Amino acid sequence: xxxxxxxxxxxxxxxxxxxxxxxxxIFSVSILVLMWFTFSxxxxxxxxxxxxSNIFDVANYILSDWRDDEFTDESLTQLAYDNDMCILIQDxxxxxxxxxxxxxxxxxxxxxxxxxxxxxxxxxLESSSGIYYTEVKNPRFNNEVMLFAMVLGDTNDxxxxxxxxxxxxxxxxxxGIIDRQxxxxxxxxxxxxxxxxxxxxxxxxxxxxxxxxxxxxxxxGDYTAKFDGHGYxxxxxxxxxxxxxxxxxxxxxxxxxxxxxxxxxxLRTPLTMVKAYAEMIRDLSGNDPQKRSEHIGIxxxxxxxxxxxxxxxxxxxxxxxxxxxxxxxKFSITKKIHEIMGRYTLLSEQNGYKFFVTTQSxxxxxxxxxxxxxxxxxxxxxxxxxxxxxxxxxxTQLIKDDETARIEITDTGNGIExxxxxxxxxxxxxxxxxxxxxxxxxxxxxxxKQILKQHNFKFGxxxxxxxxxxxxxxxxxxxxxxxxxDPERNDEQ
Numbered sequence: 038x039x040x041x042x043x044x045x046x047x048x049x050x051x052x053x054x055x056x057x058x059x060x061x062x063i064f065s066v067s068i069l070v071l072m073w074f075t076f077s078x079x080x081x082x083x084x085x086x087x088x089x090s091n092i093f094d095v096a097n098y099i100l101s102d103w104r105d106d107e108f109t110d111e112s113l114t115q116l117a118y119d120n121d122m123c124i125l126i127q128d129x130x131x132x133x134x135x136x137x138x139x140x141x142x143x144x145x146x147x148x149x150x151x152x153x154x155x156x157x158x159x160x161x162l163e164s165s166s167g168i169y170y171t172e173v174k175n176p177r178f179n180n181e182v183m184l185f186a187m188v189l190g191d192t193n194d195x196x197x198x199x200x201x202x203x204x205x206x207x208x209x210x211x212x213g214i215i216d217r218q219x220x221x222x223x224x225x226x227x228x229x230x231x232x233x234x235x236x237x238x239x240x241x242x243x244x245x246x247x248x249x250x251x252x253x254x255x256x257x258g259d260y261t262a263k264f265d266g267h268g269y270x271x272x273x274x275x276x277x278x279x280x281x282x283x284x285x286x287x288x289x290x291x292x293x294x295x296x297x298x299x300x301x302x303x304l305r306t307p308l309t310m311v312k313a314y315a316e317m318i319r320d321l322s323g324n325d326p327q328k329r330s331e332h333i334g335i336x337x338x339x340x341x342x343x344x345x346x347x348x349x350x351x352x353x354x355x356x357x358x359x360x361x362x363x364x365x366x367k368f369s370i371t372k373k374i375h376e377i378m379g380r381y382t383l384l385s386e387q388n389g390y391k392f393f394v395t396t397q398s399x400x401x402x403x404x405x406x407x408x409x410x411x412x413x414x415x416x417x418x419x420x421x422x423x424x425x426x427x428x429x430x431x432x433t434q435l436i437k438d439d440e441t442a443r444i445e446i447t448d449t450g451n452g453i454e455x456x457x458x459x460x461x462x463x464x465x466x467x468x469x470x471x472x473x474x475x476x477x478x479x480x481x482x483x484x485x486k487q488i489l490k491q492h493n494f495k496f497g498x499x500x501x502x503x504x505x506x507x508x509x510x511x512x513x514x515x516x517x518x519x520x521x522x523d524p525e526r527n528d529e530q
Contacts, residue, residue, distance in 0.1 A: 054238035061234030062227075069223045085172075085183075085205060092170065092185045092201055095120055099199055100189065110135060122203035123147070125154075129195050145175060145184055146200040157186040158198050167192045172205065181205040244272040248279065255279075260287040308343070311336050363405045363491055370442060370512055371399045371434055373406070377413050378432065389428050390421060396434040400442040402514035408488045409512075415481035416446040416508050424448035425505065439516055447507040453500040461498055462486040485510075 095116060102112070117124045117137040123144035126135040131154075138144050146154060160169040167188035175182045183203050190196035244266045254262035260283055266276025314332040374396060384390050402409075420430040431447040453461060462482045489496045489510050500506035 052242070054235075054242050057238035057241060058231070058234045061230055061237070065227055065230035069219075069226060073219050073223070088183055088203060088205060089170065091120055092122070092183060092203060095122065095124075095201065096168075096185065096187050096199055099124075099126070100187070113137065120203070122201050125200040126189075127154075127198045127200070129190075129197055131155075131158075131198075134197065144202045145173065145182060146202045154186075154198075154200060157184065157200070158188075161186040161188050161198070162192050162195065164192075167195075175204070240268070244268040244276075248272065248276055252279070255283055260290060311340060311343075361491075363408065365403050366406055367401055367403045367514075368406050369399055369517070370402050370409070370444070370514070371396050373410065374413065374432060374434060374444070377410065377417070381417070384421070390424075391427070391429045392417075392432065393429070394432045397436045398516045399518050400434065400436065400512070400514055401517045402442070402512040404492055404494075404512060405488075408492075412485050412488050412510065413444075413446075415485050416510075419481055419508065420446050420448040420506075423450040423506070425450050436516060437511070440513055441511055442514065443509055443511045445507050445509040447505060449505040452502040452504055453498070453506055454502060455500075458498055458500060482508075 098116065099113070113124060113126075113135055114137050117139060121139065123139050123146055124135065124137045125133065125146045128134050136147055138147055157169060161167055163169075168186070170183060170185040172181050173184050174180070181204075183201075183205055185199075185201040185203075187199045188195045189198060247265045251262045251264045262283065264276040264279040264283070266272035266274075314336050318329055318332050375394065378392055378394050381390070381392055385392060417430065417432065424430055425448070427449055429449050431445070433445045433447070435443045435445070437443050462485070485508075486496070492512075494510055494512055496508075496510035498506060498508045
């Protein structure tokens with residue numbers, strides 16, 4: 038695929054809408070199948086189980102009354118009538134004790150059919166529980182009936198027998214009616230389900246579609262695209278996250294353009310100088326030792342600037358990637374400040390800069406001494422670049438407590454606007470252009486930030502427009518005593 042070619046998108050076979058439709062359709066069909074099975078398939082089986090349970094309940098009720106000698110014809114007749122069954126009770130000799138025929142002579146246990154009760158009595162006696170029941174056909178109505186026989190008392194010495202006969206209602210027509218109703222209800226529920234699923238799909242899909250549209254714009258380079266995910270908590274969180282990512286990517290893109298522009302500018306200037314003076318040596322001053330030496334010196338200075346810029350870029354890259362090692366050692370940060378400030382004497386003498394150094398008690402810290410030197414140099418050079426017309430820079434060491442020292446570098450320049458302070462440590466960011474030639478490569482504060490972050494040292498900046506800026510960082514360690522037996526030094530370097 039070529040660099041400028043857009044990525045090929047495979048068209049998804051399942052959209053949110055189709056997926057919701059499918060799952061809601063499956064859910065609806067499952068409910069309908071369950072309903073059909075419950076009413077059509079298991080209804081008859083459940084009905085028979087209920088009838089059997091009902092017969093057992095009546096039989097146990099009669100047995101209880103028989104044992105207590107409390108049952109009466111009236112109570113038994115009401116019981117038979119309420120439960121729609123025929124009842125026959127015999128004593129141990131087969132004599133009739135009680136009889137109720139709800140079918141007007143058409144019951145199997147008495148009436149015209151002459152059912153062989155001895156057979157069922159024998160089966161009940163052979164049973165371990167003293168109970169026997171079965172489904173048989175009533176020859177008069179050709180319907181299924183339940184015939185029940187139970188021994189009263191012990192099967193080895195029975196005191197009587199209970200026979201019951203109840204009709205198993207013909208359910209075929211009932212089930213047919215239910216089946217037709219289920220078909221109508223199923224069709225209505227299916228249509229309703231599809232309508233609800235379409236509505237839900239649109240409802241769920243809408244914020245996602247809005248986010249996708251914004252994402253397409255963003256993918257085409259429109260970093261002003263806003264993601265709108267209102268409707269659901271999850272899509273709102275997703276939209277907020279994407280908006281934050283878009284803002285950060287926009288900043289990174291802006292910084293990238295600024296970085297390229299600044300590096301191009303910083304590289305172009307010394308390269309142009311090197312080329313120009315090399316051509317002058319070739320064409321004009323090749324035979325003049327004094328001019329040749331002057332021009333060669335300028336070429337060397339510009340080459341050093343190029344090397345410094347490349348080194349700063351490499352250092353920053355290593356620091357940001359975490360591949361640069363930190364070599365810890367104990368040293369006096371107080372002495373290190375005074376040592377570094379001694380190297381700015383020439384700048385004071387030749388350019389009129391004034392450096393005021395104030396330190397409190399000697400403070401020892403554990404850090405990478407070379408990296409902390411780089412931090413101090415970069416912050417002091419930054420103050421030199423942006424200090425006011427009085428060319429004054431203040432370097433102050435404060436002891437916050439026995440374990441923390443705060444180093445502040447203050448200039449007297451124009452200061453930084455409050456909204457720009459969070460950007461000041463970004464690569465190549467400059468709050469303003471200095472009136473003088475800038476010392477350094479423009480990456481100093483970014484390097485400071487990365488070094489201090491790797492040491493877990495706090496740092497920051499405070500500024501007041503028109504007054505100046507103060508860059509600070511804190512180091513951990515301990516107070517080892519007074520510096521040069523003087524609690525405070527206030528030297529003009």
